[in-house]
Amino acid sequence: MNEIDVIRTNHLVDPALHIWGWEVPVYLFLGGLAAGVMIATALIAAAMPLRQRSAALRWLPFAAPVALSLGMGALFLDLEHKAYVWRFYAALRLTSPMSWGAWILLGIYPATLLLGLASLTDQDLARLQRFLPGPLSRWAAGAQSWAQHRELGLRSVNVVLGLGLGVYTGVLLGAMGARAVWNSALLGPLFLTSGASAGAAFLLLFRLADHERRELARWDRLALLVELGLIALFLVGLLNGSAQAQAGAHQLLGGRFTAQFWALVVVAGLAVPWFLATFEAKKHSRPTMAAPLLVLVGGLSLRWILVAAGQA
């Protein structure tokens, strides 16, 4: 028997090691979703000229900065010293994933907004300009003309920044050696894949053309399978790690977070939507919103459960 008694009357630290609340998983989810939307809209647009794209697909690149802003809003709420948020941009510290992540976020706004403008037809732009004040409206027209001549480059920038953002959401946790459940290099690719499937699932909630829907559904099914494989490797890695890592794995394999993890992430968030999407594709049945919604629930649950498990 080994009993450890700690007298540390600091209610801010003890008895729980919980430092991050709902804000961080929500930010990681929305950041991953934004990354997925960036990559999916940039790649799917590469395969079809502007006139073949549905109205929804033309406008959806703007969903990435909106999702990211909501996520960053959640992150801002988590800061204990909100007035010092600008400090993130007074330093670039390469050893800190949070630091280079903050700089990536800054690059995403111009890249996504310009790609969004490049994806609009002249009629779309005229509709947008009706909601913009004079100078901004003129700027949008100029920016659209600039962006449409550089669409290929903008798509590449969006894919690269989307990959960076998706990986960063996982590395943010993965770099924390003190928390065994998080300390895995696989969290980067896992969160990137989960973000990619969440992004595609989000796009599938809108009224897309049939060929766009087929392409995104195919993308989503592949991402779900890769994610399932990465989760298996992540658990195997923990089980073969230190005693602390093994204890972390047992939280998901029989311990406190087992039911939530397997029910919400693996079954409801991965297996069921994969079967639904595959069934819809094979039987050419009318697609429903069930599979995309389940993927989104699974993506949020994955981050929520892993953030909580690392602090238990």
Added chain:
Amino acid sequence: MTRYAMAVDTVRCVGCSACVLACAEENQLPEDAYRCWITTETRGKFPVLTQEIRSERCNHCTDAPCVTACPTGASQVTIGGIVVVDHEMCTGCKACMGACPYDARYVHPDGYIDKCTFCVHRVERGLDPACVANCPTKALIFGDLDDPKSPVARLTVERKSKVNKPESGADPNVVFLI
């Protein structure tokens, strides 16, 4: 090069908490906030029991993960390897708290992250940290680990010693004499 370290003599420590209170007083900590704490570890099965009492705090690690995790440079290494937080640079993002293997940090009510500083303001004046100066059993020894003549360097060689969570790889500078 100077490398400040603290030796905690677990044979002498009685867990009286004088270090905890001296620290709170010296550093004007808010109510209910403490930078050091007492851990009592009981091993064995009754009636064959052994007990170890440790006064614990930030380990001022040589490879401090809190410093590398900090996105703004607020967590930084100062004289003699002492790890401090610049309150004016801290956003309270808590990345350092997530990275710390020893859970030695907490959120100060003023919004920054706070922890033990080895009383660097006293060390700069040639004084011992408040916890060391106030320990009634002389269980805490502070000094330069890189100076072979210093008591802390000598004791860690002469006595059997250990550090908490050596597997963290952070190379902690609080050593427990056993």
